[in-house]
Structures are given as structure tokens and as C-alpha cells.
Amino acid sequence: MLDEDVIAPFTERTGVTVSVDQVDWNKLNEKISTGIAGGIIADLIMTGVGWTQPFAQKGIFAEIPADFIESLGFDESVLAPARFEGRYYSLPQALDLRFLGYHPEMFEAKGITEPPTTMEELADVAQELTGDGVVGLDYLSGSAGGARQAFVFLLYAFGGTMFSEDGLTATLHEEPGRLALQWMLDQMDSGAIDYDLRAPEGQPSPFQQRKAAMSLVATGNWPTWQQMTPELCEEGAVGVFLMPPGAGGKPVMFQGGTFISISSLSQNKDAAGAFMKHMLDPEFLGIANAAIGKVPPTPDIPANDEIESSLLTRFALENLEYAGATEGGTAAYMQIRTNLDGITEGCLTRKKSVDETLEDMKSLCDDAISRLR
Amino acid sequence: MTTETRPEIVPAPRSSAAAPRTTSLRRQKRIATTAIMVFLIVASLLMAAPFLWMALSSIRDPTELAKVPMPLIPQDLRLENYTEALTRAPFAIYARNSLILATAAAVLNVAFGSACGYALAKMRFRLAPAIFGWMVACIMIPFYATVIPVFLMVRHMPLFGGNSIFGAGGTGWIDTWWALIVPGAISPFMVFLFRQFYVSTPSELIEAARLDGVSEFGIYTRIITPLIMPGLLTVALLSFEAGWNNFLWPLLVTTSENLRVIQVGISSFRQEAATDWHLLMAGTTMAAVPMIILFLIFQRYFVQGFAASGIK
């Protein structure tokens, strides 16, 4: 897909050939590590949210001129994950945004007319919808991220952040973190969230099977829905709303996605830069994203049927400014990332109390940050 | 089989009093055989169930999965899954590459692995125990512990891929057949396995051959190795299979399409955003078919007495 529609026009225009080294996403770490160790790495690297700061700090990613970025007119919310110490080292190319979806007829059956607007309301609605083999809210099944990201999303909903602005102090263990964990535990106690509900890769999610009234949904779910449960993609079949704020703040959307960077080891920085510009051209942003159900980082793209036909993408584009819940923000994040999953799960499976969990989170982050050099 | 029929033949000329005993024995045998068959059918179905489910999934329409309960047998066969998988990537090239890799692994392991295994099992020389210990230790090293040094060795291979004699300046063996084949060419696992097969062979045969003036190399190739043909075939099959299913190392050392192997091709159906599971299942099923055929052919040589006939 990428080859024909995005790369071919570039090669035609500039005469520069581009070869794509596609890597299974869960082997990306090994590929990049060995590449870095051996000093051979692609000119252009596509990674995820949370990777920019560590790789910028280590000097793997080259800085991107600010005037180019300003010329793109992207929203601040999608640029924040691309920054390290006030400079840019990557750019969003394809976003995967998460919010909440619901089955309108289940809302109707319980006489609920409006989506919830606060965390308390969300809890109440979830509880009300629970019963008859249906859980109120599918939040942890894994069809839209693991335990870590579920926690981070709520952390931001309750007005918290993961790290301080400079990325040198952990803040995730503060009050909002406590509220986020406690909120999940409370919903599990009431039965509104079921920890054992799972959606293995390739299997329909509980929401698709109508075993969950509301669900965490990701824009990338749309192609799966089209394939497996096309009835969900019909007009009005699904309702969506942003994660409501916990303490009178703004509603939030969780932001994941693919970010492009230029390797500082690149021998062809000019060509790499030209190709990056090409990929960020509104026309090609539209084409590349439409094919994989992801969201371009800006709504200013030429009309594209596939993007407009996706309720999820449309909704995400309308609300880009709320995409503030992001992972990372510290150069030490690679050492924190996966360990945070185990710690969060420890709390959700009640092996550890909320206090112990927050303490573990803090010491994990402090330890990792103290090792930065 | 011979062991089962013999008792029936032997008692036959005896007195008529033995006849009822023979029939009850026969009945017992029939019950035992039936029990064994039932056990084998149930157990092997359990073993194969996940694979069968995968094969069924590879022809299933995605919408069926969302149904509750999901029909066990797909209602309409979707062979498009296969054609779609095949058009997504140049699988002919991938299969060719995997075939070369697997054949090389099988040949090299049989040739050098058997030589080393035989020497360790049957020949007395000073370094033998040390080499054997070394081989076992080699198996113990996790791939992830040495992958970075091995990668660096491949990348800095002197005088290859534009490298100077000091291994700098170019890319060495990266993205070449050398990198795919050489570092893993001889598996210590296979050496160890060969050694264990050779250990069971009779040493008297070697002594006798020596007295007859057969050369040491001749004893290894013409006298002892034919005795472990099933073992040799096992190593060939296992090496071939390991080469065919190799995934991570080829992924790390190749970048161009025409050196990609089949498992790397299949893995591209698995994406962060959404997995094309039906294509993944179709691809994996297809990749397994050559191995199944190979195994079916190969297992025919597993007939008890095969090796014994060599001794007689």
C-alpha cells in the first residue's frame, strides 16, 4: 500500500528511490537495537509515542527545524509527544486515538439519553448498564491497549501527568494516579468492569459481540469492525464520546501513533528530509492513513472517502485538540514502559494495594531517571 | 509386529489343550489393540486440534468469528484468504529463500554435525570430553545474550560489503546470503543429538572394521553412519524445519525484499493497528504444508528393525 500510493509518486518526482524495511512491530526493538549497535540504521525511522525523548536524548534522532514544523500547522496536542527539551525530533504521521464508544440501543433501554460528562456519571452509567450477561464498560480487554495505557488514559482524565515538563520528575504517583487506580478498582468491585474479559488478537472484542455496553475504542478498530461486524459501521449503530474529566477539567482522548524521525546517522539527510516532507504532505497523509484506519495528524487534508466513512476517524479529527493523554515524556521512558504494565496489573489483580502500587511506580521512574546520562 | 505374531505361530503345533488359551489371548490382544487405537485417535486429535482450528480459520469469513456461538465448521469456504495473502507479498521469492536456507541448514548439519557427533561418541582423543562439554554449553546460551555481538561480527566482516580489511566502512555481510547461512550453519544441538545416536551403536563393529583395515573415515561413513540412518534423517528434518521456520535472525540481518524469508513475510500480516488474522492463518497454514509433506515422506523410514538389519 505504502509502496504504490505514497512512495511511487515521490520517486517519480525526485528520482530518489526508497526501500521499505517492514518489521513486525513486536520485533522492532531488536531490529533498531542491532542496527544502532552496528551503526547501520534506516535514514527514516517510524516509531511510537514515548520513543522520541529517549532516542533524542541518546542522539539517535536528528533535530527537525522548527520553521518546517510551524509551516505544517499541526495542533499543539499532537506535537507535544514529538518534543524533547523544547526541540522537535519527530513528527506525527499516523495517529491512533482512543475514546469511548457505546451501543445506543442499550443506552435507550435504560433510559439514558446523553453520554456521561463526568467520571462519576460514567461510573453510574456503567453500573446501570451492567447485567444480563453484559458488562457496563469494557475498559481492559486489550482491544485498545494494555493495562499501562488504560491507567495513563485515566491519569490524564483525572487531571494528572506522567512526568514533569522537563521529564526529570515522576508525577504519575500523585493524587490523580491514585484516583485513576481507585476508579478502576471500584468499577471492578461493582462488576461494571470485568478484568477477565479479553479480546485476543483476531477475535471480536466484547463490545463487538454486544457483551459490553460501553467500551474503550481506538480509531484503528474500525477496519476490524468492517471486516467482522459490518453492522456496527452503519450510520447510528455506535455512539462515541470523549473520556469525561475527573475533576471539572477538559475531556480527554488518548493518543498513540506512528511518528517519523530522521536518523542522525543518516548519510542521506537531505533525501530523508525530502521524503519526510512528502509523507507529511496533506494528500499523502490522507492516502497513507486511510488504508490502515489511522488518523492523520491534521484535519486539513483533501477530501478522502475512506477517512470520512469512518465514524471513529471523523470523531477523532473533530476533537484533535483533546488528544492530550500521551505516554512518555521522559528520556528514561524505555526503561519504564513495559515494567509499568506489570505494576498496574499487580494492582488490578489485587496483589498490591493502591498505595504500594503508586510507591512501586514512583521508585521505578525515579530509578530509571537517575540512570540517565 | 514380529513380536506380536510370534507367540501365535510358536504354540500352534502344541497339543489341542492350548487352543482355548490362544483364543482368549487373541481376544485380549484385540481389546488391547482397540484401546490403543482409541487412545491414539483421541490424543492425536487433541495434539492436532489447535492446528486444525488454524486451518479452519484460514478459510473462515471474518464475520463468522463474531457470531455467538461461532460455528465450528466454516459455513462458506473463503479461499480468497489464500489468494489475498499470496498477492500481498512476493511469497514465491520468500519461499525460495526459505527453501535455500533450510536446505543449507540440513546439508551442513548432517555433514559436519555427524562428523563431530561421531568423533565425540566413538573416538578416543584428548579433547573429546572438553569439546562435548563445550557443545552442551553452547546450547545453553540464550540467543538474546549473543545476538548483538554476532550482529556486530557480521556487520564488520572484513573485505565484504565495502568493508576494509579492518571491517569498517561498509555493511559487511548485512543483507547477504552469508549472514543468513553462515553464523547459524552448524547447530551444537544437532552435534549433541548426533552424538547420542552414535553412542548406541556397537563399538565392536568399529574394532572389527579396524582389524579388517578399513580407514577411520571409512568406518565413520560406510560402517557406523548407515546404522543411524533414522537419526541422520531426524537431524536433516529438524535442521530443515529450523531453517524453514527461522524468523528473528533473518529479520535482523536482511533489509531487502529478495532476501526475506517466509516467516518474515507472514509476520507482516500482524500489525500494531489491526492484525489481518485470516491472512496470517492462511499464510501460516501454507507455510506448514511443505513441512507436513516432508515429514510424511520421512517418517516412512521409521520402521523398527531398519537399523538392526544393518548389523546382521
Place this chain on the structure above:
Amino acid sequence: MSAAASPTTDVRRRSVRTAERRWGLLLAAPATLHTLLWIGVPIIVAFVLSFTAYDIIHAPEFSGFENYAIIFTDGLFWRSVLHNVIIAAVGIPISMFLALVFAVLLNRAIPGRGLFRVMVFLPHITATVAVAMIWLWIYNPSENGLMNVVLGVVGIGPLPFLTNPDLALASVILVTIWQGIGLKMLIYLAALQGVDGQLYEAADLDGASFVQKFTHVTVPMLRPATFFILITSLIANFQTFDLIYILTEGGPANSTSVVTYRIYQTAFQEFRVGLANAQSVILLLILIVLAFLSRRIVGGSDDD
């Protein structure tokens, strides 16, 4: 033979011994040199790096025994070791026993023998990624999860196989047993071909029962194969990675974390290569101890 010893046979025997020594070394040389280069050199590098702080990007910095000190206080690492020990202690005996049963039964002339053999070997042929994904489906705690459908018939469940920290390790063990049987059966089957048929005939003449033949002829003849299978299964068990990565990612709450997964995380997710190498060194030491122990259990690898 020794009675007939004469000066000429002595000379001859000596030259035979020299030839044996030379040829032994010569035959073992290619494999030995290859492994010395491609495994030995990397091991030395990895060992040296285990005394450094190395993040792949910056040059390694000597840090003495710091990495080893970190490991000794790293509870998760030792928990992962413990998980491996549990998986091995439960899984290996069961899968070895089942593999032997399959091998002995499928060595007989039984209708459909080839098909049975393939079916048992199928888990080994299929790529681990696909295997793990299918087991995710099987363990799915909903109506679509095959395991819960089966248990539902008996009136049990549904069970949260992979999401309950107390159940997840057992679920993983089941998969490792299932996955391990094929290879073990094949090796046993190959080893059974080497068992001299005359031994069985002799046992038959002595009126030995099937069980007696099994314990007195088959089992002793299979000792080298058993030793091999035990050692390599132990090692393979401590190197379980892809299966865990896809099935559970070591979760929930690290309840299925295993050593190689931990090494992988440390090296490739946290980029602490020096520390990961120190973990590998510890793993190697554990495996060497286990290898000696299992040599004791099986009673040596040969008839010596």
C-alpha cells in the same frame, strides 16, 4: 584377543590409536571451530560487557560487579527463575512421559500410523507466533474460547486462564507440554529404530511380558536419547520466549515472567545490555548446575 598379542599387533594397535586420535580431532574440528567463532567469541564479548554499563549507543563504561549486585536484589529476576523451575519441574516429566508413550505406540504397525505421527508432530512444525495466537483464542474466557466450551460441558468454568495470576502459569505450562511432545516423540522414535530387534526376540523366548520388555529392553536402550531429551528440554525451557511474549507478555502482574523474557526486556526494551548480559551469565551458571544434576538423574549419558 589379548592372548594373541604379538609385537606386530602391538605396533599395529599403536598406529590405530594414533589414527583414531588424528581422525577424531579432524572430524570434530569443523563444528568445533565454527561454534568457537560464532558462539565462543560472542560469549566472551557478552561476558566482558556484563561488567559494564552499555546502552548500545554510548561506548560501554566499566562498572565492576554493579550489574551482578543489581541482579541479586532484583526480585523479579529471581521470580522469573522460579517460574522457569516450576514450568520445567511440572512440564518436562509429563511431556517426556507422553512423548515416550506416543513413540512406543507409534513404533508398532498400526493402521494410520503415519497420520498419527504427523498429528503429534504438528505443534512442532507450526510457527510459534501462530501457535501462541491460537492458544490465546483457546483460552479466551468467553463463549468463543474452546477450552471453556469443553469445560462448560463438564460443568466447570468459565475460567480466566490467562488473566488470573494464580492460573496463568498453569495455563502456560499446558501449552509448553503440548508444544514439547512432538520433538521428544520424534527423537524417541528415531532412537527406537536403533534398538536391536534381536533383543526383543530373545526376551520373547524368555517369555517376557510387554511391560517387562519395555522396562528391561526399551528403557535401557533409550537412555542416551532420554539424557539428550532431558538436558535439551531443560535448556529449551529456560529459553522459552516467543510463547510467553505473545500469550501473556509475562503478565498478569509478572506471574508468567520467565528468565529469557526478562533478559529480552532488559536488553531490548530497557536498553541495558550490560545488565542483560550479566543476567545471561547467571542463567548459564544455573543451567550448568542443572545439567550436572540431570546427568545424575539419568545416570550418565552412555552405558559407561
